[in-house]
Amino acid sequence: SIKSTTVTNVAMIVSLVPVVLIWAGVRRFAEPVSLKLLALVATALAGTALVLFGSASVPTWSLRGDGLAVLALLFFSAQMALAKEARQKVGALEFQAVAWIVAMVVVTPPAVLTGGGLSLPDATAWLWVAALVAVPGSGHLLMNWAHKHVRITVSSMALLGAPPLTMVLAAIFLDEPIKIAQVAGGVIVIAALTGVIRRDLQITARYSTGIG
Structure with missing residues (x-):
């Protein structure tokens, strides 16, 4: 999109x-x-x-x-x-960890099939991955924490x-x-x-x- x-x-x-x-x-x-x-x-x-x-x-x-x-x-x-x-039953960290693992299992096969196979990212790509985990990932964690209280x-x-x-x-x-x-x-x-x-x-x- x-x-x-x-x-x-x-x-x-x-x-x-x-x-x-x-x-x-x-x-x-x-x-x-x-x-x-x-x-x-x-x-x-x-x-x-x-x-x-x-x-x-x-x-x-x-x-x-x-x-x-x-x-x-x-x-x-x-x-x-x-x-x-x-x-209501699971902590925010536990929920996010499981969600990411499931997402990896679901997304990896189609990503490999449509992306032409696996390739090792360069240093710049790893920096962007780390930024995505740190910034949007933290936002998702905060939202998941808020779900129990808001x-x-x-x-x-x-x-x-x-x-x-x-x-x-x-x-x-x-x-x-x-x-x-x-x-x-x-x-x-x-x-x-x-x-x-x-x-x-x-x-x-x-x-x-x-x-x-």
């Missing part, structure tokens, strides 16, 4: 996990979902649509790439729901903070152009995320004081 379309589009589409996980939050984990939360999710969705609209004229945009990103969204949503359920509707909304940052980094390192519509959409998404976090803090405060 990242090779087929803009990095910003991939980040924005995958960040729609909260929309998919609302159903799981209500049915599987009995989490409260108010009209205010639904309105904030709808606002974030509108901001995402604006980003996608703004990037449609970018040369690196691709409908196929966006479609692959939608598939990634569905798989990632399932992963988050299963991770939250598993974290409602899934809230933790999934936190992912919406990534696309605007991704948009800026893609412009800096990959020379992807930023359109005004993308900036406006990113601002809307961040505003909606702020509203969700404030709402969750208010709910937590009410429960801690014995109200509701």
